[in-house]
Amino acid sequence: MKLKETLNLGQTAFPMRAGLPTREPEWQKVWDQAKIYEKRQELNAGKPAFHLHDGPPYANGNIHVGHALNKISKDIIVRAKSMSGFRAPYVPGWDTHGLPIEQVLAKQGVKRKEMDLVAYLEMCKEYALSQVDKQRADFKRLGVLGDWENPYITLTKDYEAAQIRVFGAMADKGYIYRGAKPVYWSWSSESALAEAEIEYHDIDSTSLYYANKVKDGKGVLDTDSYIVVWTTTPFTITASRGLTVGADIVYLLVKPAGEERKFLLAEALIDSLASKFGWETFEVVARYKGSELEYIVTEHPWDKVVDELVILGEHVTTDSGTGIVHTAPGFGEDDYNVGIKYGLEVAVTVDSRGIMMENAGPAFEGQFYDKLLPTVKEELGDLLLASEVINHSYPFDWRTKKPIIWRAVPQWFASVSKFRQEILDEIERTTFYPAWGKTRLYNMIRDRGDWVISRQRAWGVPLPIFYAENGEAIMSKEVTDHVAKLFEEHGSIVWWQREAKDLLPEGFEHEGSPNGLFTKESDIMDVWFDSGSSWNGVMNARDNLAYPADLYLEGSDQYRGWFNSSLITSVAVNGHAPYKSVLSQGFVLDGKGLKMSKSLGNTILPSDVEKQFGAEILRLWVTSVDTSNDVRVSMEILGQVSETYRKIRNTLRFLLANTSDFNPSVDAVAYDQLRTVDQYTLVKFNKLVDHIRKSYDAYDFMAIYKAVVNFVTLDLSAFYLDFAKDVVYIEGAKSVARRQMQTVFYDILVKITKLLTPIMPHTAEEIWSYLEHEAEEFVQLAEFPEVETFVNEEGLLAEWENFMTFRTKAQKALEEARDAKIIGKSLEAHLSVYVSDTTKAFLESLHTDLAQLLIVSELTLLTEAAPAEALVLEDLAFVVERAAGEVCERCRRIDTSVTERSYGVRICNHCADVVEENFPEAVAAGFEAK
16 A cells, blocks of 8 residues: 555546536536426425516527627526525517518518518518527527527417507507607618617718798898708708797897898807808897797798798707707607697608608709708708718617618607606616616606607518598407407418408498498507517416516616516506516627627627637626626636636535545534634635625626635635645544534535526536435525524634734745745744734634644744744744754655654654554555655
């Protein structure tokens, strides 16, 4: 037998190298076969419920890192709740209607307008479902656990029927109406857009300053006067029907030197505008308040048939322009509102594709709206006073990335104004993470207009509206209930397969259709109405779920999207929010803080991370970042996270290896029989358990990451496990000292494995497979450890924190001795510490081998005066010398008792006692030579 074999060197088959890219799919296959999700639900049946409702990602293409952040976060929360005594089902979902799928088919050569609509919609559905399958595989590869075989999909019959019922309930309350207000219009997708479908970009625009000639001054202005206006959208001049002034704004009528004309503009802007117009001097002819100018009539700059009325509006300011706003009611919300008040024509001169129509005038007809500038300048002639290029923020279609216009076309709206206060009250009752989310959503709802819910597209849920012969819209409860039943049976495609009369209830009559003729709406619903109805189609529809949900979690862009639309529909129908709390996360940026895009080449696919590092590293990264703000990710950052993972894994491997011969039911030592250092470590760990559980409850993943890394690095690796080798390796296998430390090892190992399961399920399950004494087959079926209470916890912590301060100073002394070449390793040292009587008494009261904890061969505590060469650190003084004696071949300590033993080894007395007690046969036979 070799002397080395008398050491209890940790033994485990748990590999040091994780091999995550290979092993993770194997574990996931095991989980699927074992039906882990179903078993967890069975275990938690009857427990308090927690419902996280999944916001549906759009079914188009493989997932990106933003998807991964979102789904991993949800998985961590659901797993943590499931292991904390809650029944927490997770039903994933997908958003499947809308323009992106139409665009994909168009790129594939499918021509929607040249084929049968029903066949086209079937193609859309087939494509959407193929993308669901693709993304489902991507999400499962991340280790996300859920009811993957029974997700919710917005194109299914049951979901579409539930959506129609939401619409019907809102219509029944009078919240659905038709109007021709200006809406965000995307010429690139030929459809109206909701606010949630708009994003803003900075663009350069040419702004024009021009003048309208006064036609009827109402005794205030002469007909040689001109009113100066400003526009950043020259094409809208074709539909200008008024000039809006501010009632309390002061205006000047001025006559520039050398000019026959007089010009009216805001006093506050006169100096800057005179400079722009090249007026070196001017005479102030008159001064007016805006209220004095109301109802003056001016000529349109080039359309002599059209008059433009001077009107009053609260939206006019003197921040820019001329203090006078040209008003085209068909092309702007403010313009529309003030124009309706004064009875102005709501003219629309641009068609659905952005092409100027006949009513724009012969000079403009057929031109693209954004190419009109030269023609507009030519038509303005000497009425054009100046032009300049400005950079400003402008709305874009978030899907096509093309600018939009405001355009008044007949649309269907969902009223927000009728029940706005109810919505705001519900926001006040909701908990937000982070807290500023409440203010953000509150302000959005407070300031938003009514919701345009109609879209001029094909792939979506049709608006269930019929029209009588007299044009009256029909959307009674009887009708919408009937349509919902049809959709439940056949899907929404039945709307396009049947004539209007065959979609109405049998024998349906309406006074507006004396001949029994009806037509049906051809517009579809905004996709935000689709996903915004999920509380009814999912949470309210499934027996294992509940409404309202406990939590909605999505990116911060969903304050104007899913959080918003879900809130409106839920409050409209049922008077309360669909959620009790809302958690929002920032966007994922590259390592430099730039937005990821294919054009920049800075995107990272989860599949790339899985191949190089494994999904576990992506999951750990999610916990390492502050998701309440935008977060950064790169392969370099993930490499750093991988190093942290390696540290955690190897620390847990050490615990596993050194408890392989430990049976907790037989070998565990009671808490009151542990050394105080062991008790201290357990108490510290218990504080970690408490912190982690509270952080899970607060959805604060980063707090968990930091706490675990600190505990593993500082409390375990740098302290407890650092000196543990001198016990668990050296002492007898069944000695009390070794069992004491193994008791702590095992307790930490089992509990931290459970606590890390929501974050690192693959690694936790791998560790669990080596813990043969635990009852649960899978750690995912275990419960989180409870927080324990120990006797005199705070006193124990205070004592040992004092020791840790002492230890830090001792390490400093040893470090200086190493630098001075007095010692090499700390085990070569004899450390003399000059202390007060009080400090000596305190250290001795710990009843612990302090030399062992400091990893020195000898420690002497002295209360006498320190010699001059001592290193003084505050109240302590240290002298470091090389320890006397020889190095023990077994424990590697330097000891004066080391001697050649009769059985052929040079070891210290302590090691001799261990060897002779535990290996009598080897002692009798003698040990093999090295």
